[in-house]
Amino acid sequence: MSVLVVGSIAFDTIETPFGRSDDTLGGSSTYIALSANYFSDNVNLVGVVGSDFGDQNLRLFQSRDINIDGLQVIEDGKTFRWAGKYHYDMNTRDTLDTQLNVLADFDPVIPHQYQQCKYVCLGNIDPILQRKVLGQISRPKLRICDTMNFWIEGMLDELKKTLEEVDLLVINDSEARELSREPNLVKAARVIRNMGPKILIIKKGEHGALLFTDNGVFAAPAYPLESIYDPTGAGDTFAGGLIGYIAKQDDFSELTLRKGILYGSAMASFCVEQFGPQRLLDLSHLEIEDRFQSFLDLSQIND
Numbered sequence: 001m002s003v004l005v006v007g008s009i010a011f012d013t014i015e016t017p018f019g020r021s022d023d024t025l026g027g028s029s030t031y032i033a034l035s036a037n038y039f040s041d042n043v044n045l046v047g048v049v050g051s052d053f054g055d056q057n058l059r060l061f062q063s064r065d066i067n068i069d070g071l072q073v074i075e076d077g078k079t080f081r082w083a084g085k086y087h088y089d090m091n092t093r094d095t096l097d098t099q100l101n102v103l104a105d106f107d108p109v110i111p112h113q114y115q116q117c118k119y120v121c122l123g124n125i126d127p128i129l130q131r132k133v134l135g136q137i138s139r140p141k142l143r144i145c146d147t148m149n150f151w152i153e154g155m156l157d158e159l160k161k162t163l164e165e166v167d168l169l170v171i172n173d174s175e176a177r178e179l180s181r182e183p184n185l186v187k188a189a190r191v192i193r194n195m196g197p198k199i200l201i202i203k204k205g206e207h208g209a210l211l212f213t214d215n216g217v218f219a220a221p222a223y224p225l226e227s228i229y230d231p232t233g234a235g236d237t238f239a240g241g242l243i244g245y246i247a248k249q250d251d252f253s254e255l256t257l258r259k260g261i262l263y264g265s266a267m268a269s270f271c272v273e274q275f276g277p278q279r280l281l282d283l284s285h286l287e288i289e290d291r292f293q294s295f296l297d298l299s300q301i302n303d
């Protein structure tokens with residue numbers, strides 16, 4: 001089934017205790033699309049870049065059969081740039097620089113051929129733009145949304161309006177607390193689900209993720225990785241794996257959601273093994289299945 005992905009497309013400059021990489025391809029929708037593409041053969045990207053983006057990067061999406069008809073290339077514009085620095089605790093990072101550039105005037109136009117997409121993944125962008133995308137899709141089956149503290153702190157009312165229109169929210173634990181003004185995550189989940197999304201996933205960085213639905217809570221573990229080089233994009237890669245798997249199954253039953261979280265976690269665990277989206281470019285389906293199995297094994301008890 002078809003997946004529509006909207007979000008930022010960026011050049012990232014990343015510093016971690018293990019090294020630095022400058023002007024690496026990044027952005028929320030880059031990670032979501034590359035990850036979803038391992039599961040769905042119909043991934044459609046909507047976004048904006050400048051003329052500095054380069055044919056090589058466009059070809060990277062095309063070579064994977066990711067549809068870029070909805071990617072606007074602005075003549076003489078500059079691509080969104082973001083810089084971040086991680087310390088030894090890779091769960092926290094400092095944003096060093098955000099240059100919105102062409103993203104500042106982004107007006108998402110959904111090409112006619114995308115309007116029938118059944119699974120919509122709204123990556124982390126302005127909540128007004130997220131709503132504008134939803135308004136152009138005729139009959140989505142599932143609308144997934146990601147957001148971040150930047151929008152919770154700066155545009156809370158707009159974000160709340162967007163949340164009324166989404167089915168599934170993916171958010172990290174500190175953002176869930178901030179959005180709900182509730183320190184306890186179980187209570188926070190109740191508050192957030194009352195804002196709109198009936199399915200809520202709270203990511204806890206290297207400690208796994210929690211799924212809240214009408215059926216209760218499901219806890220997914222995190223894979224204890226030995227080599228974490230760069231956590232950038234892990235959250236988006238998680239969302240991409242999740243929506244890709246849901247679209248492949250074409251249902252969002254409790255079982256599919258639970259397995260989707262484990263596939264999303266598996267994809268995120270690969271993402272952090274190298275700088276930028278590098279590791280997402282050369283994965284095999286066998287590696288993904290093996291990692292999924294490792295996630296299952298993590299909390300399996302055989303008597």
Ligand code: AMP
Nearest residue numbers: 008010026027028082232233234235236
């Ligand atoms: P994640 O590590 O999953 O939170 O996502 C990292 C990606 O988010 C990076 O590739 C950045 O380019 C992108 N990003 C950072 N800040 C913003 C922002 N304010 N709006 C949109 N995308 C952003």
